[in-house]
Amino acid sequence: MQAHGGGIIKVGTYYYWFGENRNGDNLVACYRSTDLKTLEFRNNVLKHSSAAELATANIERPKVIYNASTGQFVMWMHKENGTDYSEARAAVAYSSTIDGD
Numbered sequence: 001m002q003a004h005g006g007g008i009i010k011v012g013t014y015y016y017w018f019g020e021n022r023n024g025d026n027l028v029a030c031y032r033s034t035d036l037k038t039l040e041f042r043n044n045v046l047k048h049s050s051a052a053e054l055a056t057a058n059i060e061r062p063k064v065i066y067n068a069s070t071g072q073f074v075m076w077m078h079k080e081n082g083t084d085y086s087e088a089r090a091a092v093a094y095s096s097t098i099d100g101d
């Protein structure tokens with residue numbers, strides 16, 4: 001399981017766990033569970049290839065919330081340049097589905 005520094009949100013009967021994925025092109029992985037014991041991998045929801053500014057980025061501590069006024073799931077995270085900690089920025093991504101790209 002690759003979900004370091006993660007956060008959990010409950011949607012319907014499922015808990016969704018988002019966390020840092022350090023394998024290859026993947027930045028943030030999503031898992032879901034009904035009991036928080038058995039986890040099912042859903043998707044690598046954020047990748048280096050998701051946007052040009054993520055090509056060399058490190059993403060840390062992703063947290064997801066639901067914005068009822070827009071109907072979007074919003075991910076807040078810490079973004080670094082992939083080389084050192086000199087960039088230190090907050091970043092935001094969004095999707096209309098909880099486990100979508």
